[in-house]
Amino acid sequence: MTTTALRPNEAGLRTDGRLERLRLFGLSSPAMLLILVILVIPVGWLFYVSFIGANGEFSLENYERMIKRKSYVRIFITTFQVSVLTTGLCILIGYPLAYFMSQLPNRLANLCLITVLLPFWTSLLVRTYAWLVLLQKQGLVNQWAMNLGLWDEPLKIVHNMTGTLIGMVHIMLPFLILPVYGAMKAIDRDYLKAASNLGANPRTAFWTVFFPLTTPGLFAGSLMVFILCLGFFVTPAVLGGGKVIMVSMKIVSNIELFVNWGAASAMGVVLLIMTLVILWIASRFLRLDQITSGGH
Amino acid sequence: MASWFKSPASETQVTHGQRLWLYVFAVITMILLVLPTLIVIPMSFSDSQYLEFPPETWSTRWYDNFFGSDEWMQAMRTSLQTAFLTMLVATPVGVAAAYGLHTSNVPFVRMAFVMMITPMMVPLVLVAIGAFYAYVQLNILYTVTGLVLAHTVLALPLVVIVSGSALKGYDMSQEQAARSLGAPRWKAFFTVTLPQIRFAVVTSALLAFLTSFDEVVVAMFISGGDNPTLTRNMFNALRDQIDPTIASISTLMIFVTTVMMVLAQVFGQQRKP
Amino acid sequence: MTTQATEALPISVSNVTKTYGPVHALDDVSLEVKSGEFLTLLGPSGSGKTTLLMVLAGFTRPDCGSLKFGDDEVIRKPPHLRDVGMTFQSYALFPHMTVAGNVGYPLRLRKRPKAEIAERVERALETVQLGGYGDRRIDQLSGGQKQRVAVARAIVFEPRILLMDEPLSALDKKLRDQMQIELRHLHEQLGMTTVYVTHDQREALTMSDRIAVVNHGRIMQLSTPRDLYERPANRFVADFIGESTFLPVKRAGTDVHYGDTALRYSGDLPDTPDLQLMIRPERVLLSDTGPVEGANNFTATASDVVYQGDSFLLHARLQDGQQIVMRGAVRGDRATSLPHVGDTVTLTMAPEDTVLIDGREV
Numbered sequence: 001m002t003t004t005a006l007r008p009n010e011a012g013l014r015t016d017g018r019l020e021r022l023r024l025f026g027l028s029s030p031a032m033l034l035i036l037v038i039l040v041i042p043v044g045w046l047f048y049v050s051f052i053g054a055n056g057e058f059s060l061e062n063y064e065r066m067i068k069r070k071s072y073v074r075i076f077i078t079t080f081q082v083s084v085l086t087t088g089l090c091i092l093i094g095y096p097l098a099y100f101m102s103q104l105p106n107r108l109a110n111l112c113l114i115t116v117l118l119p120f121w122t123s124l125l126v127r128t129y130a131w132l133v134l135l136q137k138q139g140l141v142n143q144w145a146m147n148l149g150l151w152d153e154p155l156k157i158v159h160n161m162t163g164t165l166i167g168m169v170h171i172m173l174p175f176l177i178l179p180v181y182g183a184m185k186a187i188d189r190d191y192l193k194a195a196s197n198l199g200a201n202p203r204t205a206f207w208t209v210f211f212p213l214t215t216p217g218l219f220a221g222s223l224m225v226f227i228l229c230l231g232f233f234v235t236p237a238v239l240g241g242g243k244v245i246m247v248s249m250k251i252v253s254n255i256e257l258f259v260n261w262g263a264a265s266a267m268g269v270v271l272l273i274m275t276l277v278i279l280w281i282a283s284r285f286l287r288l289d290q291i292t293s294g295g296h
Numbered sequence: 297m298a299s300w301f302k303s304p305a306s307e308t309q310v311t312h313g314q315r316l317w318l319y320v321f322a323v324i325t326m327i328l329l330v331l332p333t334l335i336v337i338p339m340s341f342s343d344s345q346y347l348e349f350p351p352e353t354w355s356t357r358w359y360d361n362f363f364g365s366d367e368w369m370q371a372m373r374t375s376l377q378t379a380f381l382t383m384l385v386a387t388p389v390g391v392a393a394a395y396g397l398h399t400s401n402v403p404f405v406r407m408a409f410v411m412m413i414t415p416m417m418v419p420l421v422l423v424a425i426g427a428f429y430a431y432v433q434l435n436i437l438y439t440v441t442g443l444v445l446a447h448t449v450l451a452l453p454l455v456v457i458v459s460g461s462a463l464k465g466y467d468m469s470q471e472q473a474a475r476s477l478g479a480p481r482w483k484a485f486f487t488v489t490l491p492q493i494r495f496a497v498v499t500s501a502l503l504a505f506l507t508s509f510d511e512v513v514v515a516m517f518i519s520g521g522d523n524p525t526l527t528r529n530m531f532n533a534l535r536d537q538i539d540p541t542i543a544s545i546s547t548l549m550i551f552v553t554t555v556m557m558v559l560a561q562v563f564g565q566q567r568k569p
Numbered sequence: 570m571t572t573q574a575t576e577a578l579p580i581s582v583s584n585v586t587k588t589y590g591p592v593h594a595l596d597d598v599s600l601e602v603k604s605g606e607f608l609t610l611l612g613p614s615g616s617g618k619t620t621l622l623m624v625l626a627g628f629t630r631p632d633c634g635s636l637k638f639g640d641d642e643v644i645r646k647p648p649h650l651r652d653v654g655m656t657f658q659s660y661a662l663f664p665h666m667t668v669a670g671n672v673g674y675p676l677r678l679r680k681r682p683k684a685e686i687a688e689r690v691e692r693a694l695e696t697v698q699l700g701g702y703g704d705r706r707i708d709q710l711s712g713g714q715k716q717r718v719a720v721a722r723a724i725v726f727e728p729r730i731l732l733m734d735e736p737l738s739a740l741d742k743k744l745r746d747q748m749q750i751e752l753r754h755l756h757e758q759l760g761m762t763t764v765y766v767t768h769d770q771r772e773a774l775t776m777s778d779r780i781a782v783v784n785h786g787r788i789m790q791l792s793t794p795r796d797l798y799e800r801p802a803n804r805f806v807a808d809f810i811g812e813s814t815f816l817p818v819k820r821a822g823t824d825v826h827y828g829d830t831a832l833r834y835s836g837d838l839p840d841t842p843d844l845q846l847m848i849r850p851e852r853v854l855l856s857d858t859g860p861v862e863g864a865n866n867f868t869a870t871a872s873d874v875v876y877q878g879d880s881f882l883l884h885a886r887l888q889d890g891q892q893i894v895m896r897g898a899v900r901g902d903r904a905t906s907l908p909h910v911g912d913t914v915t916l917t918m919a920p921e922d923t924v925l926i927d928g929r930e931v
Contacts, residue, residue, distance in 0.1 A: 007633035027396030042426030100322035123510040130332035202310035231419030268422040473661035477675035
């Protein structure tokens with residue numbers, strides 16, 4: 001190799017390369033522009049506003065209010081309660097169902113998958129409304145329970161925490177089931193055969209081999225559910241009857257009723273930061289695509 | 297029958313009998329998952345104010361209520377219009393973005409992808425109030441344009457992810473072959489690649505439509521005046537009192553969703569030559 | 570389709586370099602392909618042969634270099650304007666079109682009239698022995714048939730240059746051998762300049778007019794198959810093509826010695842500090858009558874004798890411990906008297922078969 005080798009067309013080729021890369025990247029520019037204008041900039045502005053006090057100057061009062069005022073602290077506690085409970089219930093109900101599906105032959109499994117996905121495709125509002133109707137005093141649940149002798153008087157299972165949880169779990173279940181089911185399907189059957197062969201009884205085989213292999217999917221699903229619960233609005237607003245106040249609802253009322261942009265944006269920022277922190281923690285253990293693909 | 301209970305159900309030789317509780321539990325759960333949605337449909341035909349099941353008397357009064365109301369009709373129109381427009385805008389923009397990200401070798405592809413999915417990560421309420429403020433400034437509050445833009449932003453991550461994963465599983469050498477045969481990149485995409493990621497593109501379009509059609513929170517803030525959405529009005533009605541008309545609207549929404557899904561299946565099928 | 574030997578284009582590659590970070594996929598490569606020639610780029614994986622083909626096709630943009638098809642500089646032309654036919658390792662057939670749809674695709678792009686397209690498609694299919702297959706779907710075809718459709722599609726628009734990227738690597742041995750001959754015939758019939766990429770040296774030797782052996786992004790040697798086999802330029806080429814053992818030899822002026830034995834050799838004496846004797850197994854003979862007058866003789870002890878039906882392999886150890894491998898035919902008189910392990914044997918090489926090479930690692 002000579003040190004004075006010819007390099008014909010070098011500049012031209014470099015330009016061609018740059019142009020092509022630019023053109024291809026440019027295909028994503030409309031999307032990025034839209035997201036920038038409609039989302040990033042306004043949220044950025046909200047971030048700024050959260051630091052503006054009632055007097056129009058820089059202040060931390062919006063954030064202090066969240067720590068000092070009892071009503072605000074209540075709201076955060078409630079939000080966490082609902083999120084944790086919903087996630088926990090989803091795991092308890094969803095994991096066995098996913099396990100059941102993973103043990104079925106393909107055709108039956110697909111059929112069950114449809115029942116899991118069906119609520120997905122139905123409007124959130126419609127499902128929330130359906131529970132509202134089912135859970136009311138003279139609603140179906142009370143009727144059937146009383147007919148079956150489960151309880152004598154109509155229970156108040158809506159317009160409170162119970163109703164909210166029922167609704168939230170119903171909405172969130174598919175988000176947990178799908179990644180867990182995916183993880184389960186991916187487990188090589190041979191592992192279980194090996195476990196049996198080595199002397200494990202079914203229960204041991206399950207807890208020492210099968211379950212650990214599903215943890216990434218379980219983790220991804222739980223995370224997804226938890227994050228969704230934190231910011232959720234519609235279901236608690238309708239089924240909570242005003243008694244279950246979540247952060248999102250307070251943000252809405254702050255704008256609608258009080259036009260208090262400072263308070264609302266501060267709460268929103270806190271919500272956003274909580275979400276990002278959780279996602280960051282998750283990214284230490286999972287790839288980002290695992291979480292996003294868990295949504296379908 | 298008794299022997300079935302004793303037969304092994306899996307590699308670990310646990311029997312069906314031992315698993316019976318699981319089967320029962322699973323079936324009950326699945327019924328509960330599907331029940332609420334389905335039950336709204338017959339209840340919407342009940343004559344009573346209290347939406348009973350099974351309906352004692354059947355009537356279509358709640359549907360008449362809905363179709364007879366100018367307000368509801370306007371809302372329905374706005375929702376359908378917005379959803380279709382969102383689908384028409386979000387799908388090409390999202391597919392183009394997915395293709396651009398997939399084929400360009402720029403180092404900040406990762407960053408761009410993260411930016412694309414931010415609408416999924418930011419709490420919806422925040423997006424809603426942000427858009428509200430921005431639209432007041434831009435003077436597009438309560439317009440269909442504004443709605444479509446906001447819903448497009450919400451739908452974009454879904455479109456990008458679904459089309460993106462289809463592209464990942466696709467053999468790009470086919471596009472190369474088309475180009476070697478004389479097709480410029482865009483032609484190669486439309487004649488060779490697109491027909492093969494058809495299903496993903498149609499699914500993305502469906503997701504975009506449904507995202508817009510079902511959307512409540514953002515619509516609550518930026519739709520109204522002459523252009524309230526169906527969901528916005530429904531939500532307000534729910535907060536006030538349980539108007540049974542909602543049951544009929546719900547059924548209609550389920551109907552619209554089902555129709556769209558069927559159409560998606562029809563258009564999404566890989567056409568055999 | 571008319572033979573286009575007069576219309577086939579020569580290819581001129583000059584100073585092409587392609588780097589990926591610190592790695593030189595192509596290192597100042599220059600190459601001339603004659604008009605109508607069948608040239609093979611042969612090398613192991615990662616050698617740069619496919620990268621070079623992709624540069625010719627326009628899918629890989631080099632850091633620098635000049636590329637001429639005939640008199641036209643095409644290095645900055647996008648792939649769809651280069652008018653070359655190309656086949657891919659995975660065939661890259663379009664599953665959503667029929668065979669005729671695939672083969673007709675380049676003609677539709679060139680806006681030819683329908684009747685003309687139908688005729689040319691059928692002719693192309695006949696050329697690859699798939700006449701009448703136009704209506705078949707791609708998923709109905711076997712591997713060999715898919716290969717042929719890919720070729721038909723690449724030649725239907727009568728390009729003057731054909732590029733082939735390991736087209737036969739996915740086929741089983743029998744089919745591969747058959748297709749090699751068919752592709753060679755096709756080349757003779759159509760006469761277009763063909764650049765062929767493979768890692769299979771036997772395939773290269775069978776099909777090519779000339780072979781360029783590629784390694785580490787550089788061309789090790791560009792010669793006819795015969796020259797490559799008989800007179801490899803360096804150790805890498807000698808090793809890659811055919812099987813050989815190598816013995817280090819010493820040189821004084823024009824005299825070459827292996828140990829004490831003076832060697833009678835033919836061909837050039839490479840100028841290198843690391844001179845080696847290349848021993849092709851089939852060029853070594855087993856002498857029953859002791860040292861042969863006028864040839865190079867080696868006394869060795871048989872360490873392994875392997876009967877292989879049509880031939881036998883003899884592994885022998887020389888006095889200094891070096892191993893030689895020799896292959897001999899098994900004929901009537903041989904059949905009962907193969908050497909035994911431990912026997913002392915005399916191996917001879919005729920001077921014409923004694924080749925010295927540059928043994929340096931390249």
